[in-house]
Amino acid sequence: MLEIEGLEFRYGERGLPGMCFDLEVAAGEVLSLIGPSGSGKSTLLNLIAGFLEPAAGQIRLDGVAIETLPAAQRPVSIVFQQHNLFPHLDLYTNVALGIDPSLRLTPTQVSSITDALERLGLSGLQQRKPGALSGGQRQRVALARALVRRRKILLLDEAFAALGPAQRAEMIGLVKSLVRENDMMALLVSHQPRDALIASARTAFVCEGRIETLQPTAELLEASVLPAVREYLGSA
Amino acid sequence: MNPRLIPAALVLGLLAAIVVAPLAGLLNLGAMPGYESADLQFWQxxxxxxxxxxxxxxxxxxxxxxxxxxxxxxxxxxxxxxxxxxxxxxxxxxxxxxxxxxxxxxxxxxxxxxxxxxxxxxxxxxxxxxxxxxxxxxxxxxxxxxxxxxxxxxxxxxxxxxxxxxxxxxxxxxxxxxxxxxxxxxxxxxxxxxxxxxxxxxxxxxxxxxxxxxxxxxxxxxxxxxxxxxxxxxxxxxxxxxxxxxxxxxxxxxLPEVEITVDAPTPTxxxxxxxxxxxxxxxxxxxxxxxxxxxxxxALAGPLSKVITRAALWQSIANTLFIGLSAALLSVSAGWFLLRYSASLALAGQPGRARLIDLAGSIVYVVPPLVIGTGMFVLLSPYVDVFSWVYPIVIAVNALMGLPFVIRILGPALRQNHARYHLLCQSLALSGWNRFRYLEWPLLRRPLGLAMALVAALAMGDLGVIALFGTPNTATLTLLIYQQLGAYLIPDATVTALLLLLLCLTVFWLLERGLGGRLDA
Missing domain, CATH: 1.10.3720.10 (MetI-like)
Incomplete structure (x- = not known):
């Protein structure tokens, strides 16, 4: 269980209103975050990943506080919309970096990479460089790397935004089964309400630096009475 | 026919005259006075x-x-x-x-x-x-x-x-x-x-x-x-x-191995x-x-009054300013016409030829000024007194040396301007002087001013071809400094160097601000 409690973030400049988040994600859950751009979705992910420092508040995984750990020691993997892979390295190396950036791997670790690539339908492409792949394949490589890292929390920051609808649905299905198989949890930031519908039983609506509401996805998307949500969805 | 071809062709012709003719002069070894095949042992x-x-x-x-x-x-x-x-x-x-x-x-x-x-x-x-x-x-x-x-x-x-x-x-x-x-x-x-x-x-x-x-x-x-x-x-x-x-x-x-990206460059x-x-x-x-x-x-502790009371100093300041400003004007005009033509080529789907035109402007990287100077010396000396040709030669070579900078500073802005507004200009029949006055000058004066300032400063500070052709009457400040050094007048040379630096920075500043406009404009 991931618990986020009173997690505050302030920009360097004075006068800007700060952000404050409270959220709980259960093991095995894929939780979606939707909301207008600039509302704080990516900021929340960056706080969890440790790229940004909170002004106050706690992040706990299974009861253990992690908000003071450096980014590298957090139980977190993140997948961005782009630039997830190093373009001059082949797929195998890109995935292997997730285990150990010195690339000194045990035979077990090597076979875990092969397994992960196979699980994501990338076998046979190990020697390819990212430039020779499609957008969808590149995101699969990033997921393979998340898989071999064996970290509990998976953050997807508009990871599939550049893909077409069918591919997005396929990738989300893949994420759901990976999370279930490996007992992880995922936070999915998306601009497509349909993604949330496929991905998550529950969806959080982020607005002006806080979680405005957390509801069953279908309810939030179809029957929300909150004006901010209706305005965002264009259903006013 | 592309109306921009004519001025560009004139510039290219001028480039060829400045670069290719001296090279031809160099290669015509047999016509050299005092040439004997034995001289070729020089190679060994x-x-x-x-x-x-x-x-x-x-x-x-x-x-x-x-x-x-x-x-x-x-x-x-x-x-x-x-x-x-x-x-x-x-x-x-x-x-x-x-x-x-x-x-x-x-x-x-x-x-x-x-x-x-x-x-x-x-x-x-x-x-x-x-x-x-x-x-x-x-x-x-x-x-x-x-x-x-x-x-x-x-x-x-x-x-x-x-x-x-x-x-x-x-x-x-x-x-x-x-x-x-x-x-x-x-x-x-x-x-x-x-x-x-x-x-x-x-x-x-x-x-x-x-x-x-x-x-x-x-x-x-x-x-x-x-x-x-x-x-x-x-x-x-x-x-x-x-x-x-x-x-x-x-x-x-x-070719860089990069992922195609939509990100703006981000600070690390x-x-x-x-x-x-x-x-x-x-x-x-x-x-x-x-x-x-x-x-x-x-320099401040040096013989300031002795140096600035010499007539030779003021003569060389005048020469320096004349050469610097003329070279800048020539270089920026030549670059302008080359770039206008290459921009229209690029928009017409001929990026390869456009790049070739831009590369021609950077020819001086391959043919060093002293080589050009030698060629001109050899080419002209049988017919004219080369020392009386010092101004046109030095101005032309300095303009040529400035051209790569003009192309790098002005090129991107001019190409972007052309790609954005060319069709609009055509539909409004905005062309020639009016197009320059209403569209190109307001939008391009910043890079134009910078290019002008940089080429002027570079030309004023150049000691190259002027050393080949300069005489005491036609000396620039740089040549004067060299002569002072040669006479072991190091304090005088230091003072003159400071004056040259101040002159270069002042001209740079005046041209960049004067032509480019104020920063908040």
Missing amino acids: SAYLRRVLFFSLWQALLSTLCSVLPAILVARAFALQPSFPLRGFLLRLFALPLVVPAVVAVMGVVSVYGSDGWIPFGRSLYGLGGILLAHVFFNLPLAVRLLLPHWQAIPQRHWQLAEQLDMNTWQRWRFLEWPALREGLPGVLLLVFMLCLTSFAVVLTLGGGPRSTTLEVAIYQSLRFDFDPLRAVLLALLQLGLCILVASLSLRLQR PGPRIRPFHLALILLAAVYVAMPLLSMLLD
Whole structure:
């Protein structure tokens, strides 16, 4: 269980209103975050990943506080919309970096990479460089790397935004089964309400630096009475 | 027919006249006065071997001493994206571009000469002094050329490196080196080429036949030994070397392996302030600032009134201004017409030919000014008194030397302007003078002003072809400084150098602001 409690973030400049988040994600859950751009979705992910420092508040995984750990020691993997892979390295190396950036791997670790690539339908492409792949394949490589890292929390920051609808649905299905198989949890930031519908039983609506509401996805998307949500969805 | 073709063709014709005709003059060896086939044994002489070896050796050492530290300094700047004075120091590193070579030489003499802060003794004149001056110019240049390669690393990669727990070595290996690798060969070759063709520095600090480069040997053959044939042979050798280096750098430009991206370039996230990085930056800044400061102090304590009461000084100031401003006007107009034509070619779906036009403007990288000067000397001297042709020749060659800068500064803005508004202009029938007045001048005056300012400052500070053709009456300030140095009037030369520097900076500032408009405009 991931618990986020009173997690505050302030920009360097004075006068800007700060952000404050409270959220709980259960093991095995894929939780979606939707909301207008600039509302704080990516900021929340960056706080969890440790790229940004909170002004106050706690992040706990299974009861253990992690908000003071450096980014590298957090139980977190993140997948961005782009630039997830190093373009001059082949797929195998890109995935292997997730285990150990010195690339000194045990035979077990090597076979875990092969397994992960196979699980994501990338076998046979190990020697390819990212430039020779499609957008969808590149995101699969990033997921393979998340898989071999064996970290509990998976953050997807508009990871599939550049893909077409069918591919997005396929990738989300893949994420759901990976999370279930490996007992992880995922936070999915998306601009497509349909993604949330496929991905998550529950969806959080982020607005002006806080979680405005957390509801069953279908309810939030179809029957929300909150004006901010209706305005965002264009259903006013 | 494209109406922009005519002015562009005229410019290309002029380029050909300035570059190709002298080369033809060089190649027509048989018509040289006093030509005998026995002279060709010169190719095997020990003199030539020594000059050739020293040219390459000093260029190689200068390149390594400039670029290797520049990698460290650029990295320090990149990894420390915010600290006090960062912007100021980066601007300081742009300064050597407009500092005339003779001024830098006076600064080097002032710091490292026998009365300087760090006396080098007699070994200053020779390889030591040449290296000190070349590093002064090329270290800051290399820093500024290399820094964008770090800035091209996506912010996402820095974040991944953080999440994947990469240490400094691994970040260098997986993020920084791959980004740097694309640009490093180009920077190395550019600096090598600049040092290979460096004239004023070697002429003034070389200190004798032991440390003479091809570029200076050409000058000595022509001006002192009255041996045009030897000058021509040396010039041909120099030309061959430059073509070799230039073709190498064209071949080495690898296509970068990059992911197609929609991101705007992002600043790299700042790790903690590292004293080591700041120390490196400070050291480089001190190295660049010291010669200028020391020269300033020396000049203020120097024979100021004696120097400024000489009529020769005012004559050379007038000559310098005339040559600088004429060269700037010629260079910017030529660049303008070339770029307008290449922009219309690019928009018409002929980017290859457009690039070729732009490359033609950078021909001076391959054909060094002294080679052109020698060719003109050989070509014209049978028919006219070349010394009375000094102004047109020096202005033309300086304009040619400024052209690559004009193309780099003005090109991107002009192409963008053309791509955005050309169709609109056509539909409004906005053309010619009206198009310039209402569209191009308001939108392009900033880069136009900068290009004009830079070429004027460079031409005013150039000691090159003027040394071949100048006489006491037609001397520029740079030539005057060289003559003062030759007469061991070092205090006078220092004062004159300060005046030259002030003149260059003033003209630069006036043109950049006057033409480019105020920053908030």
